[in-house]
Amino acid sequence: MKMAVLVVDDEPDLQALILQRFRRQVRDGSLIFHFAHDGVEALQAVAGHPDIGVVLADINMPRMDGLTLLQRLQDDENPVATVIVSAYGDMTNIRASMNSGAFDFLTKPIDFADLEATVAKTLRHVAAAREARIRRAAAERAHAALARYFSPNLAAELAAEGRMQDLAGQRRDVTSLFTDIAGFTALVETVDPPVLLELLNGYFTGTTDIVFEHGGTVMRGTGDGLHLLFGAPGDQPDHAERAVACALALDAFCEAFRAKQRLEGIALGVTRIGLHSGPALVGDFGGGRYFDYAAHGDTINTAARLEAANKVLGTHICASAAVAARAPRFAGRPVGDMMLRGRSEPLRAYELLPCERLEMPDTQAYLIAFEMLAAGEAGALPAFAALVGANPADPLANFHLRRLLNGETGARLDVP
Incomplete structure (x- = not known):
């Protein structure tokens, strides 16, 4: 929209005289003029003509003088340059004019x-200010959309730097995590x-804070x-190491949150977590109508x-071998070679554990028992029976003991 000049005198x-002096600009449409005889008419003109970007105002006028008009114009959210x-x-x-917000005198x-x-200089200033407001509004809208997915710092960076093109569809190596x-x-x-409602607000506030602390992106909530x-x-x-650390932190938070809910009489279930690393197509798939x-x-x-x-295994966190291979400090107990729905080849999975658990005697005993299971050795059954006897609450040892007692052998698992 072209900007107009309002002359108030x-x-x-x-x-x-004005129209004669600027006749060439008026004729070619590069300048538009509106006229008012006092401050009252000027306010009406500004309200009725959104194209007015500059006001030229006399001081001494009937009904409303120029300084009063100037002050009234400054009360607007985006005041017209006067x-x-x-x-x-x-x-x-x-000094009175400049102190009241006049652009020039x-x-x-x-x-x-x-x-x-002066008119040319003022119009350039107004155009630059309007462009800055447009950019700022676009950045604020972008930030509002991005804040649903990214940490506050990253959302602000993407919005402020106009990096929305970074979010176009692209194939990347990622680690995906579901809870x-x-x-x-x-x-x-x-x-x-x-x-x-209070429970979910507390749960999601805590979990998303942890995700953002580890640099993760919240793709979407699913209930x-x-x-x-x-x-x-x-x-x-x-990314895999970040996801592993995040999964462990989420598990610790969720268990503490469950314990707190139990004290209030709410039987909140375990938070189950799955992780896998590999290529994925990522980007904004909102089709231009909305950000997704x-x-x-x-x-x-x-x-x-x-x-x-995890529901079948009884575990909290189940991670693939692809995650383990990409995370240098990965610690976990092998679950088995899973035949997951939609895959033609088995996938080695692990129960993710904190690093300090790896050297504990019960974990080492499980690793020995699993080696026997994978090799098809008869000693696997008594080894898992001993694990369950020492710790009846160990879900993974119980899972394999049940399999062995039912006549199954080996580490290959058919998981629904």
């Missing part, structure tokens, strides 16, 4: 060459809505679950199925 011949043009060119009026009789240069609360659907039926991504939109060579940062591909599907496998 009760001098009868000024309109003709140049005072007055025969009262003493320092008192100049010209004296009468008008030097039209000076007026033309889900066991038995949540049944819980919904037994808990009052206000209590459930009581989350899909998280590491390695996009920015490069994260250590998403990820697609086998890596994403596999992570979701590993999360679901």
Whole structure:
């Protein structure tokens, strides 16, 4: 939209002089002028003509003088740039005008060459200010959309630097992480809505804070679950290590949160977590109508199925060998070679553990028992029986003992 200039002056011949001086710009449409005889008419004109970007105002006028008009214009959220043009060119009026927010001050009789240069300068200033406001508004809208997915710092960086093109569809190596609360659907039926709302707010506030601390991206919430991504939109060579650390931190938080809920009489289920690393197609798939940062591909599907496998295994965190290979400090107990739905080859999976658990005697005993299981040795059954005898609450040892007692052998698992 082209900007117009509003001339506010009760001098009868000024309109003709202005139009004569700027006739070329008026004729070619590069300048538009509106005219008012006092401050009251000027306010009406500004309200009725959104194209007005500059006001040239006399001081001494009937009904409302120029300084009062200037102050009224400054009250707007985006005030119009005002140049005072007055025969009262003493320092008192100049200072009063500038202190009230005038962009410039010209004296009468008008030097039209000076007026033309001042109008051009003021219009450039207004155009730059409007462009800055447009960019700022776009950045704020972008930040509001990005804040749903990314940490506050990354969302602000992407929005402020205009890096939305970084979010276009691209294939990246990522680690995908899914979470889900066991038995949540049944819980919904037994808990009052206000209590459930408070519970979920506390749960998601805590979990998303942990995700952002580890540099993860929240792809979307699925009721009581989350899909998280590491390695996009920015490069994260250590994305698997970040995801492993995040999964362990999430498990610790969720267990503490469950314990707190139990004290309040709410039987919140375990948070199950699945992780897998590999290539995925990531980007904004909103089609231009809305922002929808998403990820697609086998890596994403596999992570979701590993999360679901925890239900069968009794574990909290199930991670693939691809994650273990990419995370230098990975610690875990092998679960087996899973035949997951949608995959033609088995996938070695692990129960993710804190590093300090790896050297503990029960973990070492499990590793020996699993080696015997994978090799098909008969000693696997008594080895797992001993593990369960020492720790009846060990879900993974129980899982393999049941398999062996039912006549199954080896480490290959068919997981629904």
